[in-house]
Every structure is written in C-alpha cells, then in structure tokens.
Amino acid sequence: MPDTPGAMPGPPPSDRDPRDALPIRLTVDDSDSPSDVVDALFLGRFASGEQPYSHSVTIERVKADATLLPPAATVLRAARDTDRSATLAQGEGWTMLVSRWSRGADVTVTAVSDELAERVLGQATEGAQDEPEPQPENVTMGFxxxxxxxxPYRTTRQIGAGTWAEVRENYTAPVAGAMDRLMKITPDDIAGRLLLLHGPPGTGKTSALRTLARSWRDWCQVDCVLDPERLFNDVGYLMDIAIGEDEGSTKGRWRLLLLEDCDELIRGEARHTAGQALSRLLNLTDGLLGQGRNVLVGVTTNEDLERLHPAVVRPGRCLARIEVGKLTHREAVDWLGTEEGVSREGATLAELYALRRGTGSAAVLPPQPHGPAAGLYL
Structure with a gap:
C-alpha cells in the first residue's frame, strides 16, 4: 500500500527498539529481574520473524578481558544480578544476547540470514575461550x-586426582586388590554396566572414584549427577543423560555416570519407596534404554551388602562390586606412623586424616603424605 500523504516515515526495522517488535504484551512484577526483561526483549525480533535465524554457543571458561561483542555492536540493555549478567546488543540486521555467569557464558545471535547469524557469533566469540594450562594430575569431570x-545441563570442571599408586595404601588389602583390577580395565574387558562401591562413611569411596576417573580418562568420560534423586523420577532428564553429551568426536568412547549416596534407590525395599526409579536405573545399565550406548553407572552407598536390592547385585549386572571398609589396626598404624589414637578395630580414612591434623582423639605429627590431597574421602 502507498504511504499515507503527509505521514512521517518511521525508523528502519533494524533500528527499532526490540520491545516495539514483540508481538505480545508482557506483564512483569516484582518477581522478575532486569535480566528477565532483557531476555524477553531479545526474543522480539525472532518471534516476529524480522530476524528468523538464530545461532548460539555456550562457553564454559571465558577470558577475563573478553567482551563477547562483535565490532560495531550497539549495547541496548545491560543488567547485572548477583549471579548473572545479561547484555542486549544489536547491529545491522542482527541482535545478540550475552548471558554470563561465574566464568561461563551463553551467547545467542538472531539475524536476517543464517549466514549473518553464524558470522556475527563467530566474531563475538573468537578467541574468548580460556584454556587453562593442562595439569597432569587433573582430570576433566562433567557435572x-x-x-x-x-x-538438564552439563558443566565441566578440572578435578585433582592422584594416581592409583599414590593412594593405594589408603585402602585395606582386599579393597586395594579389587581396585587394582578395576583401575586396569579397558573397554574390551567390560562385562556388566554397574559399578557399586558400598561401605561406611569416611572410607574413601569418593576418593577412589576420582582416581578411577584419572585412570580411565583416555577412553572414558566421567560425569557426576548432582541430583540423582531427580534423575530417575524425571524421564526427560534421564533421556538427556542417556543420550549424553560427549567430549570430542572419538567413536567408541565410554561414559561413566556417578551417583553418590544413593542409599534409598538401591536398598532392599527400593521398589516400595522409590517407585519406578530403581527400574529405570537397571534399565539404563542393561535394559533397552542402555542398548547401543556405551554407558556405565557408578553408585556409592553407605548400605551393607545384605541390605541392597537383589536385582542390583545379581550376577552379571555389576562390572565391580567393592565393599570399602576400614583399614585394619596394623594398616592404620603403618599409614599414620604411630599407634597413638588408633583403635583395635582399625580406622577409616577420614579418622586417620583427623588424627594427622590433630582433630581426632590424639594429635600426631604428619608422616609422609599419602596422595596429593587429603579431602574428599567419603
């Protein structure tokens, strides 16, 4: 239609404020933050079809001096919350949202063409990834x-982990022997998809898993699930993890999912207390859900073996089933370098570290260190 005589021409579409392009009205109240408003404004041009193409990327570690904005970007809004910042910017034919938290960021670009969105995103993020110096004693672990x-979201961290040779004497002889075999396993040796570590608190189950992640890092990606109680009660979450998010493109790489302190999930009465959760765990290890996926599941529990559900410990299901107990009196004395404070029944790893630090029943001088770190030995 021709322009109305005497009407003033409006600004070009790409110069309009994004809020003018929103096809709907938004209602905000005191529960919404400025960052929420920025998120809503960003969606306007994409929702209206003015900029129908989008590209995005997540960067786990952003260099401190990276702006994540391409050249000639005009900042329209900037909001900072206690744990997040959001920046809305635009240029000729494109709009960008940069959401930053801690060291990471999500960067999304909408544009009038797919090529433009991809190019602008590349300009904004080029060289922004901060790669820490590789440390041989560290292992990459997903969470x-x-x-x-x-x-459902996965992030990664560098976790310190000693070699098995460094931490082996933290475990009583039967456990050390079983762990010797486990540390040497390769993909060709896998028979059973469930790894079960059980025993009293403070015996070193978590420390053993960190060392295992280091021993297997050439062929296995290790991910820790921080909310396992939710995992098996949320089918969408379970499917995201079962499908996985692999590092690199190496075919045949395995994944180990770690579920810590899952007592309620795998004890004998689990079918009554946890509903379908136990069935879904077993389905992930050797049922239809696990078929075609190179997935192992590692579970730690403080429960006694006799209290575990028979379906969990049946022959053929477990790659390894290791009861991690106290060091004997003799082993504990050798570890500590003195008999003072050591019970006749022996001691857990946590108790020995407490004695070494002087916070247990006796204060002793520390002997030679056993492994690179004294923490995380639950």
Missing part, C-alpha cells in the same frame, strides 16, 4: 544437574 533456567 549434570537440572537448572531452573536451562533445564
């Missing part, structure tokens, strides 16, 4: 959780 903002 899964359900985020209120993103849904």
């Amino acid at each position: 899964w959780y359900v985020s209120p903002r993103r849904g």
Whole structure:
C-alpha cells in the first residue's frame, strides 16, 4: 500500500527498539529481574520473524578481558544480578544476547540470514575461550544437574586426582586388590554396566572414584549427577543423560555416570519407596534404554551388602562390586606412623586424616603424605 500523504516515515526495522517488535504484551512484577526483561526483549525480533535465524554457543571458561561483542555492536540493555549478567546488543540486521555467569557464558545471535547469524557469533566469540594450562594430575569431570533456567545441563570442571599408586595404601588389602583390577580395565574387558562401591562413611569411596576417573580418562568420560534423586523420577532428564553429551568426536568412547549416596534407590525395599526409579536405573545399565550406548553407572552407598536390592547385585549386572571398609589396626598404624589414637578395630580414612591434623582423639605429627590431597574421602 502507498504511504499515507503527509505521514512521517518511521525508523528502519533494524533500528527499532526490540520491545516495539514483540508481538505480545508482557506483564512483569516484582518477581522478575532486569535480566528477565532483557531476555524477553531479545526474543522480539525472532518471534516476529524480522530476524528468523538464530545461532548460539555456550562457553564454559571465558577470558577475563573478553567482551563477547562483535565490532560495531550497539549495547541496548545491560543488567547485572548477583549471579548473572545479561547484555542486549544489536547491529545491522542482527541482535545478540550475552548471558554470563561465574566464568561461563551463553551467547545467542538472531539475524536476517543464517549466514549473518553464524558470522556475527563467530566474531563475538573468537578467541574468548580460556584454556587453562593442562595439569597432569587433573582430570576433566562433567557435572549434570537440572537448572531452573536451562533445564538438564552439563558443566565441566578440572578435578585433582592422584594416581592409583599414590593412594593405594589408603585402602585395606582386599579393597586395594579389587581396585587394582578395576583401575586396569579397558573397554574390551567390560562385562556388566554397574559399578557399586558400598561401605561406611569416611572410607574413601569418593576418593577412589576420582582416581578411577584419572585412570580411565583416555577412553572414558566421567560425569557426576548432582541430583540423582531427580534423575530417575524425571524421564526427560534421564533421556538427556542417556543420550549424553560427549567430549570430542572419538567413536567408541565410554561414559561413566556417578551417583553418590544413593542409599534409598538401591536398598532392599527400593521398589516400595522409590517407585519406578530403581527400574529405570537397571534399565539404563542393561535394559533397552542402555542398548547401543556405551554407558556405565557408578553408585556409592553407605548400605551393607545384605541390605541392597537383589536385582542390583545379581550376577552379571555389576562390572565391580567393592565393599570399602576400614583399614585394619596394623594398616592404620603403618599409614599414620604411630599407634597413638588408633583403635583395635582399625580406622577409616577420614579418622586417620583427623588424627594427622590433630582433630581426632590424639594429635600426631604428619608422616609422609599419602596422595596429593587429603579431602574428599567419603
């Protein structure tokens, strides 16, 4: 239609404020933050079809001096919350949202063409990834959780882990022997998809898993599920993890999912107290859900073996089933370098570290260190 005589021409579409392009009205109240408003404004041009193409990327570690904005970007809104910042910017034919938290960021670009969205995103993020110096004693571990903002989400961290030779004497002889075999396993040796470590608190189950992650890092990606109680009661979350998010493109790489302190899930009365959760765990290890996926599941529990559900410990299901107990009196004395404070029944790893630090029943001088770290030995 021709222009109405005498009407003033409006600004070009790409110069309009994004809020003018929203096809709906939004109602905000005191529960919404400025960052929420920025998120809503960003969606306007994409929702209206003005900029129908989108590209996005997540960067886990952003360099401190990276702006994540391409050249000639005009900042329209900037909001900072206690744990997040959001920046809305635009340029000729494109709009960008940069959401930053801690060291990471989500960057999303909408544009009038797919090529433009991809190019602008590349300009904004080029060289922004901060790669820490590789440390031989560290291992990359993934952490899964359900985020209120993103849904099922995986992030990675560098975790310190000693070699098995360094931490082996932290375990009583039968456990050390079983762990010797486990540390040497390769993909060709896998028979059974469930790894079960059970025993009293403070005996070193978590420390053993960190060392296992280091021993297996050439062929196995290790992910810790921070909310296992939710995992097996949320089918969507379970499917996201079962499908997985693999590092690199190496075919045949395995994944080990770690579920810590899952007492209620695998004890004998689990079918009554946990509903379908136990069935879904077993289905992930050797049922239809696990078929075609190179997935192992590692579970730690403080329960006695006799109290575990028979379906969990049946022959053929477990790759390894190791009861991690106290060191004997002799082993504990050798570890500590003195008999002072050591019970006749022996001691857990946690008790020995407490004695070494002087916070147990006796204060002793520390002997030679056993492994690179004294923490995380639950």
